[in-house]
Amino acid sequence: MLFTPFPPPPRYQDVAQMDVDDDFDGAEAKMTSPGEILTSSQAFMRGHGTFVVDEEVIASVAGTIDRVNKLVSARPGGRSIASPDTDPRYNPEVGDLVIGRISEVGPRRWKVDANARQDAVLMLASINLPGGIQRRKLESDELQMRNFFEEGDLLVAEVQAFFVDGSMSLHTRSLKYGKLRNGQLVTVPPVLVRRLKSHFIALPCGVDLILGLNGRVWVSKHVHREENDGDESFDAALVYSNQNDEIDVSTREAISRVSNIIRVLADRFVPLTDALLVDAYEWAVDQECKVTEILHEDVADALAAAVVARI
Template sequence: MNETNNPISEINIEIFSPQKRLKLRHIEKKNENEMEVDTDQDEIYKSRRLMIPGQSIAKEGEYLKGHGTFHFDGNLIASVCGNIERVNKLVSVRAFKSRYNGEIGDIIVGRITEIQGKRWKVDVNARQDYFLMLSAINLPGGIQRRRTSSDELQMRNLFVENDLVYAEVQQIMGDGSVAIHTRNLKYGKLQNGCFLKVPSNLMKRSKMHFHSLDECGVDVILGLNGYIWIADTEQQRKQQAFIQKHERENFDQPLVLPEDHKEITKESRERIARIKNSISLLAEGFMVIHPKSIMQVYKQSIKMALSAKDLLHPEYIRQITTYLSTLPLENDSNLDMHEYPEEQ
């Protein structure tokens, strides 16, 4: 019999057991050209290439349409400028400048906007306000019990409008609403510091988001939602020690910080202002914000003998961002290995 007319010759037979106890499985050959096309497309999405509005991503029907894409003339087209992301057959384009979209476990900084029944509404730079339930916070003194109506009446003693909170995303509901919590002792109310807002896409996801920059004596909380908190390390330690003592001894009374625990020296204020403007410079240059990049700008500004306010001058922004672009890129694993304490 001629082999060219025999269909069995086009089938590969693989034996999955040396003892031949398993049945033979027939695997059809794939066209080599098709395999090369799939490999090329996988490489495209692995590289997270940059897309611009109107650019074709793939043929219609090859992939599912996700956020930032639309179908036109038989093609899947990008509607925003950003990086392409792929989850199995779902393709989306994540815009460079967009609202924060929370995920469970994200560390964020938020601002209280409203007090409702047994919960606070919190602005976190997202499409809608997140909510912090009364049952999702630590009661004064660390008491573990069910919340009662008297606790609801005392909600304003805990958080009021415009208070800043350090929290973690706890749950995402089916209707899109998001719940956060401050049950851990490292979370809670933020006082006596500087608040800064940057695009959330510039924030680097890492193991820790509370960093103590020992070289300049400044604490920084880098919220994944683009809200950043900056404070003096020494003042925060004194303040935290006083709060812990108050919760142990007088937790049933309102907390009032003494004036000597609020004092921040002029030198500390200058260091905080320099760190704040260093972060603003990175945001102006659209560069990733993490402790090493902040300290690189901080040290370079001192080396150039610049004052804190001069960091935001357009010419100095151009010079420093050009300098940072010449530095060797750090591995992601190295950026996460900071010896900064997570707890205050």
């Protein structure tokens, strides 16, 4: 009709053949944003955060460019090999410890909201039965699935595998995993939880911590774990119990204090580790500030500064 298509603006053609090869070392981050041409697809392969049009690799997210040999990818936010991602969503990997909430009870499976792009799946076959018996799950088990986990229950689990559509499958086949009680949930950006040797931390103040890699932290009363972990003889009623134990006032205070400390540190973008939390707790006790005072702006700033200085 009347119009011819617009010619592409000249400045893109100018930068089109940027040489990804030169001075590309891992410590420095090159930035990009959607629609920017990174390189030619003949010389390079496209990775995450990129797509190919007319033999050109184009970024689809704003962030940093990564290159591994012939693979070029763009990572959202400030993420690069040198610095982990700031993606607000959790990107699961097999073996990760996550804390999720049951969102749905389905046929032979639970749907679990674990802050990922899709709900995770917990198969009936991948939980421990009360009594610790190892056997095929029967129809009778299927009928009483709500006795194990109900909608809204919090649980800690491990990522077992992925389905073809990218959603993850969880399992709780260890005594360490299962339903959560006796505590409080704190949510932080997933970046702030780094992979540690153990994500089950017992703080000296009588508080247990579970750091989920999906950015959820469970702060609870300390429970003594039997040394013969993994043994068949565990108390079935307790594992799937919905009843909190008796928690005394000082423990409640300690739990709230730890929770507030985590909130404060997360607000100031400080990655969480066990040593850091112990430090922060000691600082809070030394300063004799009340539990709620930790959340006050000035106290919180002082806390973060004191803790970061000690690292």
